[in-house]
Structures are given as structure tokens and as C-alpha cells.
Amino acid sequence: MAEEKIQEQFDTEAILEVRNLRKCFPIKKSFTGKVKQELIAVDNVSFKLKAGETLGIVGESGCGKTTLGRTILKLHESNGGQIIFEGQDITNLKSSEMREIRKKMQIIFQDPYSSLPPRSTVGGILSEPVEVHNIVPKSQVKDYVLDLMDKCGLRDYYYERYPHEFSGGQRQRICIARALSVNPKLVICDEPVSALDVSIQAQIINLLKKLQQEMNLTYLFISHDLSVVKFISDKIGVMYLGSMVEFGTKEDIFANPLHPYTEALFSAIPQPDPDVKMNRIILKGDIPSPANPPKGCRFHTRCPKAMDICSEVTPEYRDFGNGHCAACHLLNKD
Amino acid sequence: MEEITKNEVIEDTVEDEVPHDKTVRLMSPTRMVVRRFFRSKLSIVGLIMVVGLFIFSFLGPLIYTEWGEIELDESGKTEYSISETTYTVNGEEYTIRQTTEKSLKDNFLAPPSKEHILGTDNEGYDIFVRLMYGGRISLIVSFIAVFLITILGVILGGIAGFFGGAIDNIIMRLCDILICLPGVPILLIISTILDASGIDAKYRIYLLMIYLTFISWPGTARLVRGQILSLREQEYMVAAEAMGYSTSRKIFKHLVPNVMPQLIVQMSLSLGSMILYEATLSYLNLGVKAPYAAWGTMINIISTNQDILQNHLNVWVPAGICIVIAVLGFNFIGDGLRDALDPKARR
């Protein structure tokens, strides 16, 4: 009964909703275990994700995009805010209660080498989750796994092989197959192609796209590579030092970037065309340490358009129409 | 360019380094380790040494039944002793040689012969047979000790590594304390207590090895804890977490099999050191006591008689060689296994 009530409260269209999510890591503890200093990895992030969509999260290293993904999966405990998955608030579920939900949300990692257990066969890796979660009757497990392998572009005789025999691209396919073996609804792709060569990247991206259509998946696609994110996403969120600075549909963000950081990020990508000599915005300085972020707007130390107010007041994260949100004082002027 | 656009939807086939021949033998990581192990000559030598000792100690007494472990050769022995007295009378020197013939019950310190392959010791026991029985004791005792050390180490190290926090702290501080304890002095004390309480000489060595286990498990526990800490960071463990596997499945199906290789290396290396420990204890007369045989006690005979150290090498050298073979053998195997598990570390 209680659950039904909660469901009414939330947007039923969204498969995943994140409200003011916050995650801190203690970096200094006193002798008694009291936290003295914290690293705010994810700060006040909110967004909604509809079923079947792909949300791309872009940002540089240390911006908290990986932590965001893992916190949504509850691999890290959050320190505030809400995670609402399929109309159910999962923020405070116990790990035993999470077990049922785990099969609906899965993750694909960046490093295809450390994400497969070295001592199991491909068949073992893929059938274990199927058996644990009773996805199909025991007698059909092997057929189910072979079918899945076929979908992911793996040959049937790989079933009895070990991960060390495969190259990065193949291993990533195995990882994808493992994530999909439990029929998830939401898949968090944490830089799935960053460790791969360009020609293999294209294969994996196409595979992910194909599988999304076939299995009606929702992706949260985390990457530092804007061109990849642009290719695969419907919506894009740009993160900087733990907070979301801009969020909107792909079209909106690319046609009309609101935040100066988004603009700079776009212009920083080298274009594979020697004739394109773009007017590049080169950001000054380094990314500040997330353990000691600057006051006010976190981007003001590098922002080419910084004003006095930026170093004092944190800009409000607002909707500028059509779900295109951003946090910048420049936008508040008019 | 036209052609390529047409071909854009190339079938998603994947050709790769895995041969297409389905019949090709496949090799599990374990089998690859075994192969690499047997490729090294040193580890084969170690294996031969250890297997040889096992056969010698456990099958030997069944085949060679001439003498028992505590069976005296009572065939008797005649001992001659020569004494010389020199004295001077009126500037002239006289020497009197006196030969005493003594008939004894036991045939002790016999040289190697057909009857006694390596001769007999100072009591009249057959050395060859006692070597076999001594080997039995050494191997059994050290295996038990290593087994117990490993079990304790895996359980406590595993708990510390997997759960972390306060439990980890308690277990690791306990390790620190145990490592601080001086091993040998406490052994001496325990041995004295055992003497006083009149425990059968046959069993006291086992009790002492249990004590050794108790002070040796921290090494294994630290190894296991370190391994688990590093494995926990591996993404496949995060994936297992994301899959919603139960804690016991994560520990026993994902962590333990990956700790096993390092454990086996550690076990084979500590087997060697346990054999040395046992020999040391017996040598110091703290372990196996006469009349029971152990390699350590057999070497200890030299302390009874200087003459044996010099003139009766057959009494104590074979036991020494056995100890060296056992320790070297286990160390070779351990090194071979380590190289086989991590082929890159060798270079």
C-alpha cells in the first residue's frame, strides 16, 4: 500500500529520476573516525531519464561522472538526495532489498581487462547471473546464454573459452553480454569505449545502439569523449567538479550551448579535418582539486567570461525552457 | 566512396585471434600454470626431490622391513680399547700398551654394510630405517602445521580483507602482537611444561607444531588480506556486486579462487620452513625425543660424542642431506609455482 502511494508521487514516465543527489568521500578522518575533510564527488545533481532514451554524461576527469553512475547503482551509499527507479525510491533500500532491483539496472565498465574474472569461462561468466536470478529455468540456461552471445556478436564456441584469450573489443562484448544477461531496463555504460581502438570503438558503439533497439534499453552513457556521446545520446548532461552545469537534449546543447564550459569543451575537440581551423576557446589553468573546490561558481577560475559575482555566489541551476537546464550567472542577467 | 557506403552494413562478424577451429584444445588458466611450471627445470628437480622423499619415507618402511624404528641390533659387538702408559726409569723410556676386549650387547656405530645400509648409530639403531621414519614425522608434522596455518590465515585474513573496518583492525593488531612474540624462548617454556606434565614423547611434537601454527598464521593472513583488498578493487568484483550476488557467493566463488594461486605458493614455501623448524626443535631435544626417530634428533647424536662428528659421518650426514633435500625441494617448487603464476615477474 505504501509503495503505491509513493508511486503516485513520482513521474511515472521517467524510468530513473535523480533528485539533488550528493556523494561525499571522507579524505581526512580524526582518530575517533569523525570526518574532518570531505571530497564532494557529486553535488546536488538532478535529472530525469525516460525509458528507451540515452543520457550522455560528459566531463573531464575528477568531475564525478563515474561516481554518479556508481551511486545511482547504489554501489556507493549516497549522502543525500533521492534516486527513484521505476517510481520506487531506492535511496535507502537495504542491500538485501536491492538484490531484486539489481537485475533491472546493470553496468558496463571502462576496462575490459579487469572487469572479467580471469578464472571462469565465458559460459560461466554469462550463465552465473542467469542462474542466480532465475531468469530462465535451469535446463534452458545454456540456450539462453548462447542466444545472448549471438546477439552480442560472440561465436558459440567462445562459450568454453577463458577471457585471457580475447582482445579488448571481444572482452567488452562479453561484458555487455553479462550486463544484458539479466534483462536489465537501465544500463550504465561507464566509458565503455575509452580503452578501445577507434575501429573497435565503432563496433562496440554500433552494437550498443543495436541492442538498445532490440531490447528497449535505457542507457546512462558516461564518457569524456564528446563526439561519442553526441553520436549515441538523446540527452546530454555536462558535469564539472561534481555538479551538473548544463543539461538538455542533444540538439539544444549542440545548437545552443548555454554554459561557457560546454562551449569550451566543444571547441577543445580536435576535428579530423585539416581545413577546419576553428576559433578555439582555450581554457586557462587546470581543473581545481575536487577536494578543495573554488567558492561560488566552480568554473569561475577558468571561465573566460567570469564576472565578480561568480566568485561569490553559486549560480542557480535553472530550466531555460524545453528541459534545457544550466547553472550560470550570465544567463540570469536578462 | 560510393562502394563503402553500400557496404556500410557489413555483417557484424568478428574475426579475431581465437582460432576458428572449434576442435582446438582449450586451456584453462590453471592448466597454463601447470604447463609453465613443468617448463622450468628447477621446479621439476624440486618436484622429484619432494616426491622421492615421500616415497622414501612412506613406502620405504613397507618395503625395507629388516629393521624397525626402535629395534636395536642386538647381534653384539666387540669393542677394543687400547691404552698406553709411558714412564721413564733411569733415563730409559718404557711404553706399555694394553688392549682391552669388551663384549657388548648392542651392535652400535657399525659401519655401512650389507646388514645395515648406512650403519647403526650410537645406540645400535639402523640409520637407514630411522631416516625413513624421521622423514615421516617431519613431513606429516609440517603438512599438518602448514594446513592449519593456511586455514587460519585464510579465514582470518579473508574476514579482515572483505569486511574491513573495526574487524580488520582487531585482526591485524592481533597479527602484530603475535609477530612480536619471540618464538623460540616460548617454545622452550612450553617444552618444559610438556616435560613436566609427562606427555608421551610421540605426541609432544604435534603439540609444539600447533603452537607454531598459532604464531605463524599472521603471515598468511596478511597475504590473503592484501590479495582480497586488491581483488576487491577489480572491476569484476564491482560487477559481481552490481549483479546482486550474495556475500557468500562473492567470497567463495569470486574471491577465494583468485587468492588460491598465491596461497599455494606461500604453502609450498612455508612447508620448507616448517621442516626446518621441526628439525631445529628435535635437534634441541624439544621435539621428538629418543627413542623415536626424527632427522633433528639423528643429527643431535653428534653432541653425545665428539668421535661421531669426526669418524662416523654415516651417522649424521644422511639426516642432514635429507633436511637439505626437503627444504630445497619445497622451495624450488614454490619458486617454480610463483614464476608459473606470474611469468612477467621473472624478467
Next chain:
Amino acid sequence: MAKTNKNYLSGKEIRAIARENKKVMKRLEAEKYRKADESEYLTQMKNNDNILEIDELNTFFFTEQGVVKAVNGVSFDVPQNATVGVVGESGCGKSVTSMSVMRLLQGPTGQIYSGEIRFKSKDKTGEEKVYDIAKMPIADIHKIRGNQIAMIFQEPMTSLNPVFTIGQQLDEVTFIHNPEASKEDAKNKSIEMLNLVGIAMPERVYNSFPHELSGGMRQRVMISMALASDPRLIIADEPTTALDVTIQAQILDLLRDLKDKIDGSIMLITHDLGIIAEMADYVVVMYAGKVIEKGTVEEIFHNPMHPYTIGLQKSKPTLNSDSDTLYNIPGNVPNPINMPTHCYFKERCNKCTAKCSGEYPAMIQVSPTHFVACHLYDEEQ
């Protein structure tokens, strides 16, 4: 060879390989450590406008599984005051080529087997000499390594010694190349170098330890170290791969500026076509240890000829494209041991013809600067 279908080598085969390797390695090692007169490795440039000419370079790794031909008959030139981009996927031999030029290969497994690397060096008196780096004994290599040719590595986190300050490490470079320099001189030169690479507070950086700097700063320091000896050629091996995009933009901008300032050439090794398009004047595309196409940047990007170059360019999603599926090259890079005799790209190629099963295609010149190794263009010769 008969057992190529087997997945694993038997112990016997491995021992045979080891014996064979040992022989060759011993000979090459002896050559490397021999003492030789300068005249032995003096040679002439084919074209005097070039600063570096790599000619039929073969660099092999003698591993337990067999000989890995990491660089397999690679030839290309680096003209004076130009940036040459070497592009390819992991394992294509681009880094090994640069290591060969620097003679930094890990012996005894990695060896320059044959070929010439001609480098036009200029000593302090301004006299120009052409050395064949491949034939130089390792003891003489200091004549060019580190002062005539400098290298910037991929990993700025590990390329600096953590126990010395930036200043100490920079001064050392000056002292090595100019032993008479006073401490003051060295410091002034170091600060000047730090200024040159756009470090805002050179005095502070001079006194700090590597761990106190961010990745981008460390890469700047690495670049300043490379510049401290006034090199004629800078080899940048994936200089920005470990950096974030906005920092990468800074470093690329810096490198471009520097090339004009220092009057030297840059050999830029990367897997990112975007960086190549932006930075390079000439492009060399490598695949599985071979050069498959080379030309000016316009030729490679506007008129790519080799199917691999075409595929590589199409498989990278760009900000401007709007297609629904990405073009992809099927399959994987072949295993570097026991390479076939036909074109290495045959299995993955979509324009493959009957001819491709034959010999490995020769380099065909399609324009004065544009070369391609593919049977598709055989007639044009």
C-alpha cells in the same frame, strides 16, 4: 609453421624458438655494445631537406612465442621544420618506431634488426653531420639522444622523478649538455624554459616536486625539459592521451607555438585523427607494423586511398556528422606473430580482390608526396 592452427606452442617448439632467438639476440647485442669509430656510422642524407630519414626499418621483439615484427620495413622522412604525424591503432608499431629512433628499446628482446635511420645532426660549432642511428653503438648515442632529439612521453605522471624538485631535474639537463655552466646559469635557463612553455609562476614550479603539479603542468614541464637542450627534432609520443580535453587543447596549442619558436621538427605519434589533422603537415598511417599510406595532411584527409585509412576516418564519430550508424571496420588487428605474406588488412577489408591473396602490396606513388600500399591502385603506377 606447420602448426599455426594450434592454439598453443609445445615445450619443444618454445625451446626451439628460444634457441633461435638467443643466437640473433646475442649478435645484435654485441653490435649494440661494440666500440666503433665515428666513420662507421656516418652516412649521407638522400634528400638534404630532411632532418630524419627512416629507411626500411625493421624492429623485432624476440619473445617466447616467436618473433614479433613490431616495425616491419617502415620508411618515411621528417622534413626540416615540419610536423609529421604518425597515426595508427594500438600495436601498429608507431611507438616502437619512435623508440627505435631514440634507441630506447628494451634489450635484449627488443632489437633493431635492419634498416637505416639517418639523422642530420648539428653540433655546437654548427657543423652538420649525418649519422645512421641504427648502426650507432649505444655508447655513442648520447651525441644525439637528449640533445639533438628529445622525447615527450605519454605518461606525465611517471616520467618525472618523484624525489627531485622540478628545478633539480631541469638544471640537470643543462649540466649534461653544458658541463661548464654555473648553477646560476642553469637556473636562469630552466626558468626561461618554464616561461617558454607558458607556466605562469616559473619560480614556484621550479621549487616544487612533481606530485605537487597537475597532469597538464607536468606535461608542460616535460616539454620544457625536452626543449632545454635545443633539440632539432622532438618526438612526442601520445603527448596528450592521458590528459583531459581542455588541457589537451592547451598542450596542443603550446606545441604549435613552440614549433615556430624553436626552429625544429616534430614527430607526433597519436591514435587521434583529430590531433593529426590539426597539428601535422605530413601524415604516416601505420597498420600492423607497416606504413600503409603516407602523404600531406590534405591528401590523407581529403583523398584517403587505403581502405584502412578511409575506414578509420569514417569510424570516428565527429561533432558535425549526423548518421545513424557508425561505419565500422570489422574484426581485430591480427596477431603480430606469424603474419601472413598477403596484405595484413585483407581479412578486414571490404574492397578486397583476388589479387589481395597474393604478395604484400608495394608502395605506390600517386602524387609527388602521396604513397599508398594497396593493390587497388596497382594500375596507376
